[in-house]
Amino acid sequence: MGMGRVVVAFSGGVDSSFLLKMAKDILQDGNVLAVTAVSETYTSSELKQAKRFAKKLGARHKIIFTDELKNKNFTKNPINRCYYCKKELFCKLNEIARKQGFNYVLDASNTDDAKDYRPGSIAKKELGIRSPLMEAGFSKYDIRRYSTKLKLETAMLPSMACLASRFPYGEKINKKTLVKIEAAEDFIKRQGITQVRVRYHGNVARIEVEKEDIKRFVNKKFCDKITKHLKQLEFKYITLDLEGYRTGSLNEVLR
Structure with a gap:
C-alpha cells in the first residue's frame, strides 16, 4: 500500500473487513487502527460483527460515537443526506489520525x-480520505471472491447500509x-431471510428481499406472521x- 500508518473506517461489513485484513497484512499491526462509529442510524448487530471480526483478526480497534440526529441538515433528509453523515465521521477519523x-x-x-x-463521496474528497480498493479497481464481486479465498467469515455477509437509507428523501x-x-x-x-430492507x-x-426469497411470502402462515409483527x-x-432487494432503491426517484 505504501501509506505508512493508517486509520481504517471499519463497519464490520464485507468491504471494510477485507480492507482491514489487507492493511494489517501489508502494513503490520502497529501501523493500522480500525475505527468503528456507533450511532442510532446503525444496528447493534453491525457493532457486534465489527467487534468479533477485529478481535479474531487481532487488529487494534477503537469505538467512537457520532450523533447525526443532532444535525438538522441530516434529519431533514435531503438528497445529499449522506454528505452530512460522512463529513461528521471523516472529520472525527481525521482528528484521530492527526x-x-x-x-x-x-x-x-x-x-x-x-x-x-x-453524496458521501464529496465529503471524502474534501477531507482527503483514501479509498485503496476503488483505486485498485476492486468491485464488490472481487472483494467477495478474494475474501472467500482468504477464508474471511465476512465473505458472503449480506450488504449493509445505515438505517437512514430506508427513508425516502424528504421524510424526516x-x-x-x-x-x-x-x-x-x-x-x-x-x-x-438474510437480506432484507x-x-x-x-x-x-x-419489504425488499432477494428474488429467490419472494416465494416464501406466498405461504399464508409465513405472511401472516410477518404482517402481525409489523403491525404491532x-x-x-x-x-x-x-422487484426484490436492490442497493439504493430509494435513489430511483432521482433518475
Whole structure:
C-alpha cells in the first residue's frame, strides 16, 4: 500500500473487513487502527460483527460515537443526506489520525459505489480520505471472491447500509422510526431471510428481499406472521416489493 500508518473506517461489513485484513497484512499491526462509529442510524448487530471480526483478526480497534440526529441538515433528509453523515465521521477519523500520528484515513469504497448516487463521496474528497480498493479497481464481486479465498467469515455477509437509507428523501429521520425499522428487519431476519430492507413510507412498510426469497411470502402462515409483527410495530400497511432487494432503491426517484 505504501501509506505508512493508517486509520481504517471499519463497519464490520464485507468491504471494510477485507480492507482491514489487507492493511494489517501489508502494513503490520502497529501501523493500522480500525475505527468503528456507533450511532442510532446503525444496528447493534453491525457493532457486534465489527467487534468479533477485529478481535479474531487481532487488529487494534477503537469505538467512537457520532450523533447525526443532532444535525438538522441530516434529519431533514435531503438528497445529499449522506454528505452530512460522512463529513461528521471523516472529520472525527481525521482528528484521530492527526492526534495519533497516522498518515491516512482509509474507507472501503469500491468501483460499484461509483455507479450509484453517493453524496458521501464529496465529503471524502474534501477531507482527503483514501479509498485503496476503488483505486485498485476492486468491485464488490472481487472483494467477495478474494475474501472467500482468504477464508474471511465476512465473505458472503449480506450488504449493509445505515438505517437512514430506508427513508425516502424528504421524510424526516427520527430515533423512534429508526428503532421501529431495525425491529422490523430483525424479526424478518429471524425467520430465515438474510437480506432484507424495510423501506419506510409513513404508515406503509415496503419489504425488499432477494428474488429467490419472494416465494416464501406466498405461504399464508409465513405472511401472516410477518404482517402481525409489523403491525404491532405500528405499520398500518405491509407490502412486498416484487422487484426484490436492490442497493439504493430509494435513489430511483432521482433518475
